[in-house]
Amino acid sequence: MLFRDRHKLRKLCQSLGSALVAIALASASSPVAAQNADEQASRLAFEAADTDGDGRLSEAEVAMDTAAAFAAEDDNGDDHLQPDELQEAGPGDFQALDENNDGKVSFPEVMRDKVEDFEAADSDKDGSLTYEEVRQYESQQ
Ligand SMILES: [Ca+2]
Numbered sequence: 527m528l529f530r531d532r533h534k535l536r537k538l539c540q541s542l543g544s545a546l547v548a549i550a551l552a553s554a555s556s557p558v559a560a561q562n563a564d565e566q567a568s569r570l571a572f573e574a575a576d577t578d579g580d581g582r583l584s585e586a587e588v589a590m591d592t593a594a595a596f597a598a599e600d601d602n603g604d605d606h607l608q609p610d611e612l613q614e615a616g617p618g619d620f621q622a623l624d625e626n627n628d629g630k631v632s633f634p635e636v637m638r639d640k641v642e643d644f645e646a647a648d649s650d651k652d653g654s655l656t657y658e659e660v661r662q663y664e665s666q667q
């Protein structure tokens with residue numbers, strides 16, 4: 527009985543050990559891996575938003591993309607985002623979006639914020655965003 531328990535303990539230590547090794551490996555490689563994943567996610571998001579595929583995001587494309595994201599986040603379908611529907615945004619972000627402080631974020635409130643981002647990211651002020659402009663803006667955040 528004792529032997530069996532020891533054996534079990536040994537197995538447990540081994541699996542824990544390999545889990546720790548896996549974690550160590552993951553964290554060692556994570557800066558690059560995370561950066562690549564982040565870069566890939568940005569590229570995919572950009573391409574999804576660029577509906578006419580001209581390599582630039584117009585304000586209309588950003589508005590359409592934002593409307594789709596808004597609808598996807600609005601779980602209870604009341605045309606507003608409540609804090610629990612916007613969990614990826616921190617409490618500070620939520621308050622910044624909720625300009626009239628009614629505890630929910632409307633689509634115009636989100637769009638105002640998006641337009642501000644859009645204008646800030648459009649570094650050559652040509653009214654559209656290239657992928658480079660988006661990445662540059664994201665890296666400043
Ligand atoms: Ca476009």
Ligand SMILES: [Ca+2]
Pocket residue numbers: 600601602603604605606607608611
């Ligand atoms: Ca909602």
Ligand SMILES: [Ca+2]
Pocket residue numbers: 623624625626627628629630631632635
């Ligand atoms: Ca509001």
Ligand SMILES: [Ca+2]
Pocket residue numbers: 648649650651652653654655656659
């Ligand atoms: Ca531009």
